[in-house]
Amino acid sequence: MIYLDNAATTRVAPEVLESLLPYMAENYGNPSSIYQLGAASRRAVSGAREAVAELIGADAEEIYFTAGGSEADNWALKATAEAYGNKGRHIITTKIEHHAVLHTCRYLERQGFEVTYLDVDRDGLVDPDAVRAAIRPDTILISVMSANNEIGTIEPIAEIGGIARERGIVFHTDAVQAFGQIPIDVKEMKIDMLSASAHKLNGPKGVGCLYIRKGLKIGSFIHGGAQERNRRAGTENVPGIVGFGTAAARAGRIMEEKSGRERELRDYLIARIEKEVPYCRLNGHREKRLPGNVNFSFFFIEGESLLIRLDMEGICASSGSACTSGSLDPSHVLLAIGLKHEEAHGSLRLSLSEENTKEELDAVVEAVKKNVSLLRDMSPLYEDFVKNKKEAYHV
Amino acid sequence: MYSEKVMDHFSNPRNMGEIENASGVGTVGNAKCGDIMRIFLDIDDDGIIRDVKFKTFGCGAAVATSSMATELVKGKTVQEALNVTNQAVMEALDGLPPVKVHCSLLAEEAIHAALWDYAEKKGIVIEGLKPPKHDIHEEEPAEEY
Numbered sequence: 163m164i165y166l167d168n169a170a171t172t173r174v175a176p177e178v179l180e181s182l183l184p185y186m187a188e189n190y191g192n193p194s195s196i197y198q199l200g201a202a203s204r205r206a207v208s209g210a211r212e213a214v215a216e217l218i219g220a221d222a223e224e225i226y227f228t229a230g231g232s233e234a235d236n237w238a239l240k241a242t243a244e245a246y247g248n249k250g251r252h253i254i255t256t257k258i259e260h261h262a263v264l265h266t267c268r269y270l271e272r273q274g275f276e277v278t279y280l281d282v283d284r285d286g287l288v289d290p291d292a293v294r295a296a297i298r299p300d301t302i303l304i305s306v307m308s309a310n311n312e313i314g315t316i317e318p319i320a321e322i323g324g325i326a327r328e329r330g331i332v333f334h335t336d337a338v339q340a341f342g343q344i345p346i347d348v349k350e351m352k353i354d355m356l357s358a359s360a361h362k363l364n365g366p367k368g369v370g371c372l373y374i375r376k377g378l379k380i381g382s383f384i385h386g387g388a389q390e391r392n393r394r395a396g397t398e399n400v401p402g403i404v405g406f407g408t409a410a411a412r413a414g415r416i417m418e419e420k421s422g423r424e425r426e427l428r429d430y431l432i433a434r435i436e437k438e439v440p441y442c443r444l445n446g447h448r449e450k451r452l453p454g455n456v457n458f459s460f461f462f463i464e465g466e467s468l469l470i471r472l473d474m475e476g477i478c479a480s481s482g483s484a485c486t487s488g489s490l491d492p493s494h495v496l497l498a499i500g501l502k503h504e505e506a507h508g509s510l511r512l513s514l515s516e517e518n519t520k521e522e523l524d525a526v527v528e529a530v531k532k533n534v535s536l537l538r539d540m541s542p543l544y545e546d547f548v549k550n551k552k553e554a555y556h557v
Numbered sequence: 558m559y560s561e562k563v564m565d566h567f568s569n570p571r572n573m574g575e576i577e578n579a580s581g582v583g584t585v586g587n588a589k590c591g592d593i594m595r596i597f598l599d600i601d602d603d604g605i606i607r608d609v610k611f612k613t614f615g616c617g618a619a620v621a622t623s624s625m626a627t628e629l630v631k632g633k634t635v636q637e638a639l640n641v642t643n644q645a646v647m648e649a650l651d652g653l654p655p656v657k658v659h660c661s662l663l664a665e666e667a668i669h670a671a672l673w674d675y676a677e678k679k680g681i682v683i684e685g686l687k688p689p690k691h692d693i694h695e696e697e698p699a700e701e702y
Contacts, residue, residue, distance in 0.1 A: 464591055466616035470567060483591055483616070492591065504588035504614070540573055540620065542584060542595040542612040 164522045167478045168362075168454055169311055169339060169513035174405065175364035175412055182366060182405035193398050194389065203400045210407025214371055217410045218337075218356065219347040226372045226390045227403050231338035234357035234372035235262035237383040237394075238334045242303045242355075243270050245379050246332065250300030256280045256288050257498040258310050262357075263336055264494070267305075280306075285447035286315035286499050294325050303332045308340035308356075312482055312495045312511060313446030314455025316344065323352030332378065338362060338370075342413030343421065343452055354378055360402065365409030369402030420516040424453035427514050427523060431456050434527045439534055445496060445509060454514040457482075459496070459505045460530075462544035463537040468510055471533040477526055482509040504543060560651035563621040570620055572627035574610045581678065583670025585689060586663050592619040594667040596627070600675055604635045611667070618657035625649050626664035635675075635683055638668060666690060 165173070185206060191199030193207050208222070215222045228234045243253070255267055257279045267277045278296045282288050288306055297304075304326045309316045319335055326333035334355040337346060341356075342363035348356060355378070359370035374380050380393070387395035413420075428451075432444060435458055445457040460468065465481030472479055482493030483506070491497075492506035501509075512526065538544040559567070576597035586593035592615030599608035609631050611623040626646050630638040643661035647653050653661060670689035676682060 462614065464615050464619070467567075467620060470564075470617045474568065502588075503591070507588070507591040540570065540612055541614040542593050543588065543614045545575070545595075545612055 163476045163478065164518075164526060165478045166512040166514060166518065166526065167480050168515045169314075169452075169511065170480055171361045171367065172364045172515060174361075174366055175409065177412060178365055178405045178408045181408040182401040185401040185404050189400075193400060194387075203398075206404050206407075207398050207400060210403045210410075213407040213411040213414075214358070215373075217342060217346075217414045218358075218373060219349050220373050221376065223391065224348075224373050224376055226374060226394050227398060227406070228370050228372055228394060229368055229399070230361075230370040231260075231336070231357050231359035232262035233383070234359075234370050235260065235336055236266050237372055238355045238357060238374075238380075239263065239266045239270065239303065239305060241380045241383055242332050242334070243273070243275055245381055246302035247275075250298075250302045251275045252298050252301040253277045253303045253305070254280065254293060254296045254301060255305045256282060256307070258282050258286055258288075258313075258315075258495045259305065259307050260311055260336055260338065263305055263307070282315075282498055284500050285450075286310055286313045286445075286495070287447060287450065288317050288322070290318050290321040290325060293322050297325075297329055297331065301329075301331050303334060305334040305336065308335045308337040308346065309344065309452050310446070310495060311339045312493055312509075313457045313499065314339075314452035314513075315447045316340065316450045316452060319346075319353070320351040326354070327352040339452060342410060342417070343454070345417070348373060348375070355380070360406035360409055363409045363413045366402045366405040369399050369406045371406070416516075421453040423516045424514050427518055427520065428454060428456055430520060431512065431514070431523045431527070434523070435530065438527060439531055442534075443501075443505065445499065445501070452513075456512040456514070458510050459501060460508045460510065460534045461505060462541045462547060463508045463534060465507055465509050467537055468508075468530075468533055471537070472526075472529055475529045475533075477529055480511040480513070482511070483507040558654050559617060559621070560653075562625075562649070562651045563618060563653065566621035566624040566650065567617045570611075570624040572610050572624065572631070573612070575612065576608060576610050579610075579671075581671040581673070581675025583667050583672070583674055583689060585666040585670050586615070588614065591615060592660060592663055594619065594623050594663050596623075596667040596671040598630075598668075598671045598675055600635065606630050606633055606635070606638055615660065615663075616657070618653050618660040619663065621650055622646050622653070622661045622664040623667070626668055630668055635672060639672060639683065639686055641665065641668060 191203045193204040211222045341358035354375045356373040361367040441461040465483030496506035579597040580600040581598040584595040595612045597610040609627045613623040643665040647661045
């Protein structure tokens, strides 16, 4: 098997697994309990909190563990709307956010909030000037992702953070894809809230966090207990949190080496596909790009068909086609960067890890070449293109 | 998520290709929604479908339903082909996931569109055949949040 879907989830690293297992077996105490067994869990959670905080230059007490990135996004947006709703009812975000942000914004619109969804350019970049221009006297929140999950484009977060701080507007970033992959410093980048998820950095699933800058008046999201400084009730997912801590410490330790290796593999894969597969387009920014992200549209074919064929050859990948989204529309991200529907349907995301090898990528290129060509032979769009040679494809 | 039959027809599609100077060609679907199906029919003077080919841009279910639909109409009369419903295509494939049911509608529509083209070329009327809807997704409900 060749696993190229690390943006979906990653394998738990051996040191992560080793660190969390005792908290499922012998150290099962509730961190809220007074006796020593509980204290051991409490210490473990607090150690993990420090490790997670350190990775983004935050203080430990600014980290609130959640059940994952989606919960953190929901919390950040809904609680800000609630806390600042008297001050204003306008929110700024972008068209390429994860659904955890977009659908929460739709929900808030139904509660009477107004949301501006900023456009991005063809590479998926948000223009900080557009953020500035969208600000109104009643704007209470700006939420822009650190890096996009589909096309890997890294957004100018520090600039947007600077604009938000200068205007006194809360700035949230969904850093689920960027956290642990590229350097983030919440103080330097003037980030007020940040969402992260453990399973994207070789940690366990079902655990994440929301960073909330000290002094920010954000209410509780889950009520019912004093956990997480009264802000997130529920007995802590101790093994998950411990694993998250280990994964964060590991990510910080290996970031430079890991990202260097991934960039090399990524650029090799991009170069081979661009050279050897006709009628394709690299989606996302060429340089301002997550180290492990490769995303192509192969014109005249549909992504799910390609995914199944690659799966038959043992290759795990992902697509932005409608058929993989469970709806009839292809990825909103690919449409936002200006792709035509049929180009968006033909997208393939290959997200690497530092463990992939050039040999694996060579096998993937061969499989992609073969199957794209086979699906094109089957495609009425390709037939029309070959016969007419005048379709307005970007080729 | 797909049945073995669907996977079989997807990995080894039957009757994939084109027919030159076909008696009837029908293309339905919409690139916007991610599937386009084209059916080529070769119909003899007795109204028997001697050969049928397809080309499809679409997901695994779209390819498999195209393939199965061609199998179901091959060697049949025009009237029999008209009675091959999306239900029949789905059953022959041992079912489809709910979100993929529209793919089987597309196969039925593509055959009807090819038969319509044949009738027009021949200047005949096929009883019970309605003009093709080229875009079957027009009435799909909007996504809910």
